[in-house]
Structure formats: C-alpha cells, structure tokens
Amino acid sequence: MEKRVVFQSKWLPYALLAPQIVVTVIFFFWPAAQAVYYSFLVQDAFGTSSQFVWFQNFTELFHDGRYVESFKVTVLFSTLVAVSGLAISLLLATAADRVVRGAMAYKTLLIWPYAVAPAIAGVLWAFLFAPSIGIVTYLLKKMGIDWNWIINSEQAMLLVVIAAVWKQISYNFLFFLAGLQSIPRALMEAAAIDGASPTRRFWTIVFPLLSPTTFFLLVVNIVYAFFDTFGVIDATTQGGPAASTQILVYKVYHDGVKAADLGSSSAQSVILMLIVITLTVVQFRFVEKKVQY
Amino acid sequence: MIRKALLAALSLAAATAVQAQTEIQFWHSMGGALGDKVGELATKFNATQNQYKVVATYKGSYSESMTAAIAAYRAGNAPHILQVFEVGTATMMAAKGAIIPVAKVMKDADEPFDPKVYLPTVAGYYTDTKGNMLSFPFNSSTVVFYVNKDAFKKAGLDPNKAPKTWKEFLAAADKLKAAGQSCVYTSGWPSWMHVENFSAWHNVPIGTKENGMASLDSEFQINSPLHVRHVAMLGDMAKKGLFTYAGRGNQAEAKFGSGECAMLTSSSGAQANIKRNAKFEWSVNFIPYHDDVKGAPQNSIIGGASLWTMGGKTNNAYKGVAKFFAYLSRPEVQMDWHTSTGYVPITQAAYEMTRKSGYYDKNPGADIAVKQLTNKPPTSNSKGLRFGNFVQGREAIEEEMEGVFSGKKDAKAAMDEAVKRGNEILRKFEAANKG
Numbered sequence: 130m131e132k133r134v135v136f137q138s139k140w141l142p143y144a145l146l147a148p149q150i151v152v153t154v155i156f157f158f159w160p161a162a163q164a165v166y167y168s169f170l171v172q173d174a175f176g177t178s179s180q181f182v183w184f185q186n187f188t189e190l191f192h193d194g195r196y197v198e199s200f201k202v203t204v205l206f207s208t209l210v211a212v213s214g215l216a217i218s219l220l221l222a223t224a225a226d227r228v229v230r231g232a233m234a235y236k237t238l239l240i241w242p243y244a245v246a247p248a249i250a251g252v253l254w255a256f257l258f259a260p261s262i263g264i265v266t267y268l269l270k271k272m273g274i275d276w277n278w279i280i281n282s283e284q285a286m287l288l289v290v291i292a293a294v295w296k297q298i299s300y301n302f303l304f305f306l307a308g309l310q311s312i313p314r315a316l317m318e319a320a321a322i323d324g325a326s327p328t329r330r331f332w333t334i335v336f337p338l339l340s341p342t343t344f345f346l347l348v349v350n351i352v353y354a355f356f357d358t359f360g361v362i363d364a365t366t367q368g369g370p371a372a373s374t375q376i377l378v379y380k381v382y383h384d385g386v387k388a389a390d391l392g393s394s395s396a397q398s399v400i401l402m403l404i405v406i407t408l409t410v411v412q413f414r415f416v417e418k419k420v421q422y
Numbered sequence: 423m424i425r426k427a428l429l430a431a432l433s434l435a436a437a438t439a440v441q442a443q444t445e446i447q448f449w450h451s452m453g454g455a456l457g458d459k460v461g462e463l464a465t466k467f468n469a470t471q472n473q474y475k476v477v478a479t480y481k482g483s484y485s486e487s488m489t490a491a492i493a494a495y496r497a498g499n500a501p502h503i504l505q506v507f508e509v510g511t512a513t514m515m516a517a518k519g520a521i522i523p524v525a526k527v528m529k530d531a532d533e534p535f536d537p538k539v540y541l542p543t544v545a546g547y548y549t550d551t552k553g554n555m556l557s558f559p560f561n562s563s564t565v566v567f568y569v570n571k572d573a574f575k576k577a578g579l580d581p582n583k584a585p586k587t588w589k590e591f592l593a594a595a596d597k598l599k600a601a602g603q604s605c606v607y608t609s610g611w612p613s614w615m616h617v618e619n620f621s622a623w624h625n626v627p628i629g630t631k632e633n634g635m636a637s638l639d640s641e642f643q644i645n646s647p648l649h650v651r652h653v654a655m656l657g658d659m660a661k662k663g664l665f666t667y668a669g670r671g672n673q674a675e676a677k678f679g680s681g682e683c684a685m686l687t688s689s690s691g692a693q694a695n696i697k698r699n700a701k702f703e704w705s706v707n708f709i710p711y712h713d714d715v716k717g718a719p720q721n722s723i724i725g726g727a728s729l730w731t732m733g734g735k736t737n738n739a740y741k742g743v744a745k746f747f748a749y750l751s752r753p754e755v756q757m758d759w760h761t762s763t764g765y766v767p768i769t770q771a772a773y774e775m776t777r778k779s780g781y782y783d784k785n786p787g788a789d790i791a792v793k794q795l796t797n798k799p800p801t802s803n804s805k806g807l808r809f810g811n812f813v814q815g816r817e818a819i820e821e822e823m824e825g826v827f828s829g830k831k832d833a834k835a836a837m838d839e840a841v842k843r844g845n846e847i848l849r850k851f852e853a854a855n856k857g
Binding site: 171172173174175176177178180260261262277279280281282369370371372384386387388389390392 | 485488489492495496513516517518519520667668669670673676677680682811813814821824825827828850853854855856
C-alpha cells in the first residue's frame with residue numbers, strides 16, 4: 130500500500146503550501162535578496178545617493194583589521210560557549226540521571242533558564258556583575274579582585290560567555306538527559322559486575338554512546354553562539370570594550386543600524402549567510418544521518 | 423427636530439474644524455521626565471493656536487529614533503520634525519532632499535527669524551559656512567567639572583577652591599588619594615570631554631577644514647603633542663589609581679553621585695540627578711586646562727541634540743513647523759526648559775531672563791555651562807565640529823583611548839591609530855556622499 134498521500138487535484142498541494150511559501154518569500158528571500166543587492170552599493174544613510182561598486186565592500190572588509198578581529202572574537206566566543214556549555218550540561222545531566230528522590234524538581238529547575246529571553250538573561254547577568262552596583266562585583270572586591278568589564282576585555286568576554294552559556298545549558302541538558310536514559314541499563318550493569326569504576330564506565334560506555342547527541346549539540350551550540358547571542362551582548366557589553374566582544378552578528382547590527390553604513394553591513398550579512406549555509410549543509414550531511422533518537 | 427438637526431450640523435462643523443488642524447509629527451528621544459516635558463511643550467504650543475497640532479512621539483534612544491526616521495524616509499512617511507544627536511549632524515546635512523534647512527523653513531513661512539539671538543556656540547554648531555542655520559538647537563549641554571566638597575575637606579583641601587588647571591588638579595588628586603579616597607576622578611563621555619571639548623578649550627583643531635565644518639575632505643588632527651600629552655596624563659593617572667574609567671556614556675555620573683568618586687567631568691545635564699542623589703556638598707566648575715597653552719581657556723562646545731525638518735511635506739505643514747520653532751525660541755519657554763531640565767538656554771534673552779529671575783542665586787552652578795560656552799567668542803577651533811559618520815569616528819577614538827587607560831597602549835601610538843582609523847571613516851563618508 131502506498132504510504133504517501135497522493136493528491137488528485139493539481140492545484141490543491143500548491144494552494145496548501147502557498148501561505149508558507151509566501152511567508153518564506155516575504156520574510157526570508159526578499160530581505161536576503163535586498164542584502165545581496167545592497168552589498169554591492171555605497172550609499173548615504175537616507176539613500177538619496179548611491180553608487181554601484183561591485184565587490185568593493187567585500188574587499189574593504191577583508192582589508193579591515195577590525196573585521197578579521199571580529200572573526201577571531203566570534204571563533205573564541207563560540208568555542209568557549211559550545212565547549213563549556215556542553216561540559217557543564219553533561220555534568221549536570223549525569224548527576225540528574227542518578228538522583229532518585231526529587232528528580233523531577235531538579236530537572237524542572239534546570240530547564241527553567243531556557244524560558245528566559247536572551248535579552249533578559251543579559252540584563253540579569255549585567256546587573257549581577259555591574260562594575261559599580263553589582264552584587265557579585267561587591268563580593269569579588271571583598272576577595273581582592275578588581276572587577277571592571279567596562280575596561281577589561283577578558284572580564285567582558287567572561288561575562289558574555291557566562292550569560293550565553295547559562296541560557297543554553299537547559300537545552301543541552303534535556304538532550305543529554307534523554308541520551309543518557311536511552312543507554313541500556315544492562316550494559317552499565319554488566320560493566321559494573323566486571324569491576325569497571327564509574328569513571329571508566331562513563332568514558333568507555335556512556336561517552337561513546339552519547340557521541341551522536343554530543344555532535345548534534347555541538348553544531349546547535351555553535352549556531353546558537355554565532356547568531357542567537359545578539360540579545361545577550363546587546364544587553365551587557367554592546368560589543369565593548371574596544372570591540373573585544375563584538376561578534377560578527379553584532380557587528381552587522383552595529384555598522385548598519387548604529388553607524389548607518391548599509392553597504393558594509395549588507396556585505397557582512399552576506400558573508401554570514403554563507404556561513405549559515407555551510408553550517409546547515411554540515412548538519413544535514415553528517416548530523417541528521419548519524420543521530421539516533 | 424430642527425434643534426436636533428442644528429446640533430448635528432454644529433457637531434459636524436466642530437468635527438471638521440478639528441480635522442482641519444494639520445498634524446505635525448515630532449519624533450524625539452527624551453525618555454522619562456524629559457519626555458514628559460517635551461509632551462508638555464507640544465501641548466502648550468497646541469493651546470496657543472488652533473491650526474496646527476504637534477504630536478510628540480518618543481522613538482527610543484537617539485540612534486534608534488534616527489534609524490527609525492531613516493527607514494520611514496525610505497518608505498515615504500518620515501516625521502516632520504526629528505530630534506538628532508550632535509554626532510549625527512553631518513549625516514543629516516549630507517542628506518540633501520531629505521532635510522530642509524531651518525533658515526529656509528522660517529523664511530518660507532515668513533516667521534521672523536534672526537540667527538543672532540541664539541548663543542553663538544550653540545547656533546554655530548548647527549550652521550553651515552554660509553551662515554544658514556540648518557537645524558534648530560533644542561537640547562544643548564556641555565561638559566563641566568564637579569567636585570565633592572566634603573571629600574576635599576576631608577583631604578585637607580579648600581572645598582571652595584576647585585582646581586583650575588590640570589597641574590592643580592593633579593596635586594589635589596594626590597592629596598585625595600593619600601586621604602584614602604578609593605576613586606579620585608572619573609569622567610563621562612571620554613571623547614567628548616577629553617578630545618572634543620579639550621581641543622576647543624585649548625583652541626586647537628580637532629580636524630582640518632574648521633573641524634570638518636567647512637567641507638567633507640577634512641582630516642583628524644587629534645595626535646598633536648598636546649593631545650598625546652593629555653591622554654598620556656590620563657593613562658598615567660589610571661595607572662596610579664587616580665582615574666577610574668567608567669565607560670563611554672554617563673555611567674561615571676552615578677559614581678560621583680554615590681560619593682564613590684570625588685571629582686567628575688561630565689555633562690552639565692547631570693546636575694538634576696546629582697542634586698537628587700548626592701548626600702554631600704558639591705560644586706560645579708569650569709573644566710581644568712593646561713596653563714602653559716597660549717589662549718586657554720577658550721570656550722567649550724556643546725553636545726545634545728537639535729531638531730531637523732524633514733523634506734517632502736506640504737507647505738502648510740512647514741508653516742506649522744516654523745510656528746513651533748518660533749514658539750520654542752520664546753524666552754519664557756526657553757527659561758522653563760532650561761530650569762526644569764538643566765539644558766542650557768539657547769538664546770541670550772532666555773539666559774538674561776533666567777539670571778534676572780534669581781534662579782542662579784538659588785541654584786549655584788546652574789549657569790556654569792552657559793558661562794563656559796560663552797567664555798570667549800568662538801574661533802574656528804571652538805565653534806563646533808562636523809565629521810561624517812562621527813558615530814563610528816567617536817567610537818574609534820574611544821576604543822584607542824580605552825587602550826591607553828587599560829595600560830595596553832602608549833598614548834602616541836593610540837592617538838596616531840585613532841587619527842588613521844578616523845580618517846578612513848571620513849574618506850568612506852566622503853565617497854558615499856559625493857553623488
């Protein structure tokens with residue numbers, strides 16, 4: 130028996146798809162096409178004068194030390210967010226997997242941060258760590274640490290990483306927990322009877338069996354760090370000090386919206402578009418095939 | 423029956439009369455109490471006549487409302503009046519067709535308009551080289567020097583003698599530090615204070631071509647020995663714990679108001695908040711100067727925002743805009759705005775009126791900003807500045823200064839780099855606006 134639904138009518142499937150396609154065209158393809166078009170132009174803020182300059186915006190970008198710097202910042206930031214995010218949530222998931230009493234309460238609490246909007250998360254952390262009034266700053270000062278991320282770029286990076294990771298831990302936690310629970314108990318018990326220590330059991334059984342989940346989460350976390358952390362950065366450091374937390378997405382916004390340099394901003398968003406396309410291909414090629422849910 | 427018809431006709435007539443009022447959209451960036459004050463200005467203006475209705479709308483921060491207006495202009499429904507911060511001046515000016523100079527708006531509407539009644543440092547900032555006023559100065563402030571008198575007393579300094587020169591300033595700073603003051607000095611708006619106003623105050627150029635006011639092909643000159651020496655001094659103070667950097671905006675003001683920092687240079691507009699929060703005696707003073715520089719102190723320059731008239735509207739609406747600007751220039755309106763917000767009065771008449779009312783006697787320090795702005799007749803170095811895309815330019819300068827404050831960069835290298843980066847931004851702006 131044919132499993133697929135076969136439409137008798139010729140136009141019905143198109144009609145059913147139409148709303149989705151219209152939405153996609155208006156909100157995705159059209160702006161994307163405009164970005165590509167603008168990336169070849171140099172124009173003033175109000176668009177009263179504009180010139181077609183071919184690839185000048187792109188060549189200028191790659192000759193611009195600060196754009197290259199922003200690339201480096203983005204790589205550093207995403208690596209920190211992805212690695213520490215995954216490590217912490219794996220630790221929490223293994224811990225939660227063992228808890229017997231009150232497991233539900235722990236799990237619920239760990240999932241909560243995911244419901245917080247990135248901008249709110251940013252504001253919360255910015256308040257805690259505010260250089261003059263933050264409560265954490267106060268405690269750090271008592272410990273003799275001079276905490277001022279307004280001038281110290283390492284501290285600023287640490288702050289945005291903490292805020293971004295905290296936000297993403299719940300998501301990672303959920304997937305890791307599901308992954309852990311799908312590992313057959315028999316395997317673990319057999320290993321335990323053979324005398325394998327909990328650490329050894331983790332590294333030789335749990336970790337390899339979790340690897341598809343880990344790889345999937347790695348891609349998701351990189352995408353998250355690249356594109357979804359805008360709110361966190363805007364609410365805390367706004368890219369500073371001295372552009373040390375200015376990731377690519379933030380630079381697109383900054384140059385286009387704040388500095389009204391549409392040509393360069395569009396060229397940057399075209400480059401980001403290419404990065405997204407690459408990441409999507411990687412995800413489809415490798416992840417979708419290998420992850421077992 | 424007849425009465426009913428009459429009533430209906432009357433109410434209809436009233437309705438059309440209301441509709442005949444021309445609405446004038448006014449987008450601004452004055453939040454909180456300032457926003458209420460702007461709303462009050464519009465309401466009071468509307469009550470003075472019945473042809474026009476100014477609708478004041480808060481559109482977010484300066485850069486947000488400017489972006490919103492740019493988008494609206496591109497979509498063909500820009501507001502009539504837009505409030506733009508001073509660093510956006512060159513961008514607005516270059517957008518020919520998108521804006522109409524205030525001088526032309528006033529002339530076309532036959533509103534009496536004399537640019538000379540405005541304070542020269544205020545009007546000059548928004549006037550082109552031919553003497554045409556381009557935008558209407560609305561909220562202007564300048565940097566002033568705040569001193570915590572209690573902290574001075576504690577350190578054995580004379581609380582009624584604020585340091586006049588940077589030399590005296592350093593001596594006072596050392597004493598404050600020795601007396602256990604944890605934060606000696608902090609400053610808001612680093613570029614505005616320590617580069618832009620610093621240059622005007624010492625009568626040295628910020629850039630060529632009259633600080634960019636004469637033409638688009640100007641270049642920054644902020645790596646002069648004097649500039650480098652000043653930034654190096656700040657870097658040195660930061661190293662010794664005499665200067666605490668607090669960010670590029672007004673964050674420093676809270677550090678002074680809470681008593682954490684003993685000295686502050688920041689906007690004159692901070693007075694209202696300091697008055698409310700400070701639990702100590704404080705004073706407002708002229709910003710310090712280097713006494714070995716000839717001609718210093720000159721005059722300081724303004725910050726804040728002005729009102730731009732957007733293009734593409736009806737002549738009738740522009741008449742309304744002109745009437746609104748004329749209303750805003752009235753001395754009593756200016757005095758009310760000045761005394762309730764802390765922004766400087768934009769006309770000489772309003773300043774005189776406020777002085778005669780005894781306001782400055784009751785609020786010592788409130789006139790320091792005006793006195794400092796009018797200290798001497800402005801020169802081509804001190805009447806203002808106009809650099810293309812100065813939003814980015816100021817950021818480049820501030821990034822380099824932050825490098826010095828954090829001890830990562832030497833002052834000379836930082837200012838050279840600031841000039842180089844600034845000039846790249848200027849050339850790009852020139853290229854985008856030549857067409």
